[in-house]
Amino acid sequence: xxxxxxxxxxxxxxxxxxxxxxxxxxxxxxxxxxxxxxxxxxxxxxxxxxxxxxxxxxxxxxxxxxxxxxxxxxxxxxxxxxxxxxxxxxxxxxxxxxxxxxxxxxxxxxxxxxxxxxxxxxxxxxxxxxxxxxxxxxxxxxxxxxxxxxxxxxxxxxxxxxxxxxxxxxxxxxxxxxxxxxxxxxxxxxxxxxxxxxxxxxxxxxxxxxxxxxxxxxxxxxxxxxxxxxxxxxxxxxxxxxxxxxxxx
Amino acid sequence: xxxxxxxxxxxxxxxxxxxxxxxxxxxxxxxxxxxxxxxxxxxxxxxxxxxxxxxxxxxxxxxxxxxxxxxxxxxxxxxxxxxxxxxxxxxxxxxxxxxxxxxxxxxxxxxxxxxxxxxxxxxxxxxxxxxxxxxxxxxxxxxxxxxxxxxxxxxxxxxxxxxxxxxxxxxxxxxxxxxxxxxxxxxxxxxxxxxxxxxxxxxxxxxxxxxxxxxxxxxxxxxxxxxxxxxxxxxxxxxxxxxxxxxxxxxxxxxxxxxxxxxxxxxxxxxxxxxxxxxxxxxxxxxxxxxxxxxxxxxxxxxxxxxxxxxxxxxxxxxxxxxxxxxxxx
Numbered sequence: 262x263x264x265x266x267x268x269x270x271x272x273x274x275x276x277x278x279x280x281x282x283x284x285x286x287x288x289x290x291x292x293x294x295x296x297x298x299x300x301x302x303x304x305x306x307x308x309x310x311x312x313x314x315x316x317x318x319x320x321x322x323x324x325x326x327x328x329x330x331x332x333x334x335x336x337x338x339x340x341x342x343x344x345x346x347x348x349x350x351x352x353x354x355x356x357x358x359x360x361x362x363x364x365x366x367x368x369x370x371x372x373x374x375x376x377x378x379x380x381x382x383x384x385x386x387x388x389x390x391x392x393x394x395x396x397x398x399x400x401x402x403x404x405x406x407x408x409x410x411x412x413x414x415x416x417x418x419x420x421x422x423x424x425x426x427x428x429x430x431x432x433x434x435x436x437x438x439x440x441x442x443x444x445x446x447x448x449x450x451x452x453x454x455x456x457x458x459x460x461x462x463x464x465x466x467x468x469x470x471x472x473x474x475x476x477x478x479x480x481x482x483x484x485x486x487x488x489x490x491x492x493x494x495x496x497x498x499x500x501x502x503x504x505x506x507x508x509x510x
Numbered sequence: 511x512x513x514x515x516x517x518x519x520x521x522x523x524x525x526x527x528x529x530x531x532x533x534x535x536x537x538x539x540x541x542x543x544x545x546x547x548x549x550x551x552x553x554x555x556x557x558x559x560x561x562x563x564x565x566x567x568x569x570x571x572x573x574x575x576x577x578x579x580x581x582x583x584x585x586x587x588x589x590x591x592x593x594x595x596x597x598x599x600x601x602x603x604x605x606x607x608x609x610x611x612x613x614x615x616x617x618x619x620x621x622x623x624x625x626x627x628x629x630x631x632x633x634x635x636x637x638x639x640x641x642x643x644x645x646x647x648x649x650x651x652x653x654x655x656x657x658x659x660x661x662x663x664x665x666x667x668x669x670x671x672x673x674x675x676x677x678x679x680x681x682x683x684x685x686x687x688x689x690x691x692x693x694x695x696x697x698x699x700x701x702x703x704x705x706x707x708x709x710x711x712x713x714x715x716x717x718x719x720x721x722x723x724x725x726x727x728x729x730x731x732x733x734x735x736x737x738x739x740x741x742x743x744x745x746x747x748x749x750x751x752x753x754x755x756x757x758x759x760x761x762x763x764x765x766x767x768x769x770x771x772x773x774x775x776x777x778x779x780x781x782x783x784x785x786x787x788x789x790x791x792x793x794x795x796x797x798x799x800x801x802x803x804x805x806x807x808x809x810x811x812x813x814x815x816x817x818x819x820x821x822x823x824x825x826x827x828x829x830x831x832x833x834x835x836x837x838x839x840x
Contacts, residue, residue, distance in 0.1 A: 317726075338728035352726050355719035357786040357840060358712075366716050367727035369709040379707045408840040 266329055267292050268430060268461045269314070274323035276309055283309040284320070285485045291430065296452065296462045298476035300469060302505050305482040307465045311432050314463075315347045316340035327430075338367070344429030346422075350438050353419040354407045361389040361403035364422050388425070396421045396451060413444025420451045424458065431455055431462045437471045449475050467505065473498045483508040536788075539831045540779045540795040543824065547799060551806035558809050565686030569756070571801030572694035573749045574771060575794060579701050580745030581769075582776035582793035584738040586705070588718035588785030589643040591739065593632060594746035594772060596654035598765040601625050601750035603658060606760040609671030618675050618751055625747025626740045628654070633739030637732050643739075651769065658762040666761040669754065680755040690752045694794075697745070702790035714738065718785025774821060775800050778828040787836065799824070 267290040276284040284306045291297050301307050313320045316337045325332040327343060337347075354363045365385050371378035389403035396417045400410070407415065416436050423431050433452070437445050452462060452475050464472045472479075479496065481489040481504050489510040491501075504510055551558045577594050584591050601621050608617035632650055636643040673681070680688050705711040716724035717731045724731050754760045773783075779796030781788030800821060807816050 336728070337726060341728060347726070349726065352720075352722050355716050355723050355786070357719040357782075358715050362712055362715065366712060366724070367729050369712055371709060378709070379703075380709065380712065382707075406840045 268328060270324075270326040270329075271310070271314065272324045272326070274310065274313060274325075275321045276306075276313065276318075277321055282485050284313075286323075287482065287485070287487045288323075289480050289487065289490075291461050291463060292478075294456055294459055294461060295477040296456055296464055296472075296475050298469075298472035298479040299463055299465045299482070300467065300472070300479055300501060300505060301482035302467055302508075304484070305467075306485045307467075307482055308434065310482070311347065311434065311463060311465060314340070314430075315345055315432060341426070344427055345432065346426065346428035346430070347432040347434065348416065348419040348423060348436060350416075350435045354410075354415050356408040357406065359404045359406055360393065360400065360410075360418065361385045363407055364389045364392070364403070364418070364425075368426065392421045392425050393418070411444065412440050413447055416440070416444075416448050417451055420448075420455060424455055424460065428455075428460055431460050433462060433464045435466055436464070437466070437468070445471065469498045469501045469505070473501075481505060481510075536780050537792045537795060539828060539835055540792050540799065543778070543828055543831075544795050544799050544802075547802060547806070547824075551802065551810065555806065555809035555811075558806060562686055563805065563809070565688075565691075567798075567801050567805050568691050568694075569688055570804065571798050572688075572690040573753050573756075574768065574775065574801060575694045575797035576690075576697060576749040576752070577746050577768060577772045578775040578779075578793045578797040579697055579790055580742035581772040582779065582781045582788055582790060583701055583705065583714070584742040585773070585776055585781050585783070586718045586785055586788040587714045587735055587738045588721065589633075589636065589735055589739065590647055590773070591629075591632065591742040591746075592644065592647040592769045592773075593628065593650040593654065594742060595765040595768040596651045596658070597625050597628055597743050597746040598750035598753070598768060599760075599762060600628075600654050600658055601747035602754035602760040602764055603662070603667065603762065605675075605751045606667045606669045606671075606754055609669065609675065610667075612671075614671045614673075614675035615678075617671065618678075621751060622744050622747050625743045625750075629740035629743025630736060632743065633736035636739070637735060655762070655766075662762045664762060666759045669758045669760070675751070676755045679752045688756075690756075693748070693752070698790055698794040701741075702794075705790055710734075715786060718782075718787075720786070771800060771821075772797075774825045777832075778825060780832045796828075 269291040272288050273286045274284050274288070275286060287306065287310060299307050299310070312318060314325065316339055355366070370381040370384050372381045386403050393400060393403060398414050398417060410418070420431065436448060440448065452464070456462060464476060466472050477493055479491050479493070479501060480487060481501065483505070488508065489504055557563060577598065581591055581594060601624070604624060605617050605621040608620055628650065632643065632647050636646045678689060679693070680690050682688055705714060713724065713729045713734050716727070716729055717734045721731045750765070753764065775796035776788065776793045777783060778799055779789065779792030779794070781793060803820055804817050807820060808814060
């Protein structure tokens, strides 16, 4: 099929914020069923790049192809309709809402009673309970508040939600900051499982050791420029750290 | 033995489960406070539990309560509306002025539309200027009140329009009940349904809980906020029309301080001041508690000034209990 074609190609992406050149002619591609580690120091342009891909804001110049179709997003909602799901470290779940209300936020199933559509709570709870069981989190019910969950459990639920809604490309933005060693390992398990299910993943971090165990390839950014692109077998983790620290290959 | 043990164990488990379920009920705190105060007044003032008195309480509560519903709905979305008291007075004035020369139903519709416009302005200014809604609506509150006082010179306007809207809103329907009681109940149920059972309600919680997340999940948070500002204003406008129809007179000084009473009612009812959590049923009982205090204290013989002191104390106690209850599960 399209196995050899990349899932996403971003070509010569430019973005400025006032006087700051956040991205300068950056091109990346994400292949089918791969985990791409997007690395760089703070301010390298990683977040800007994926926010463009997720439709948060448009690029100033450049093209994006999704399955070789040109893409022009105006909002995150459209990106999600195409199957591009983002999991942010801080921006995925609302603490003061229940797990099931969070799970379906923005995509709540409804059933009509007369002319008004009410939330299909039964479906929300049932589906959410199933996903929670699949990812192996121990909570009494999907009606527990998110605030009682640990950082790892939140990431697991965010990833589970993205998969539930049929993500083709999963963007993980610093998913392991502030996680314990055990939880990091569990999240890596979820990422591997998502890849097996046929999803491509972009994993953004400035910590090589978070991404090295799962990544197939790496792209390294520095001050808005792409400074390197490697297959895993070509580099060691410590080489990448050196590149990030020195800002050149 | 085993059977007995598990039997007792199961009973214990069920008991603690149902206890925790009651405690999780978000309106638990306010309903407990409401019942306690109701019983105290019933014991101290024999005439408190009479239909005549209770319907009188209900009348005052309906007017405050309708404002409270709107204020709470907006607070859950993370914004304040202090201008409700001025919108309340202005709507009454506008309604009387219009109804005295046109049909009263038309006057009501125009008044509510004007209130919606004020809400729209509150929301738009808050979001566009990027200032806290506390400031925006404090500004509109003072601005509208000032204009009203300046234009009317403090003189009252007497209602001499038709009976359509007075019949719809406040004329007695028997045994001391008024249509405004039904409006209050119906609006409380309606907004409670919207909040807990619709997609929009879910967006309101998310917008107040963490608007960046809501936005990232595709919720149009600015629209949610503006719509809620409009709801808050329209509810205040409706309450203003109700009180004017009851008195038959409009005055520019009506409703001063009511914005804080409405916010206090919402907080007593379990709504978080910073948004993200709250219930309309809680706000309903919060408003009831306030109204009950007002007449109850007078009936037990306390000077009217004590009202504020008691409300202040209850506000702090209720907020403390509510936060403790929520901590148990969040």
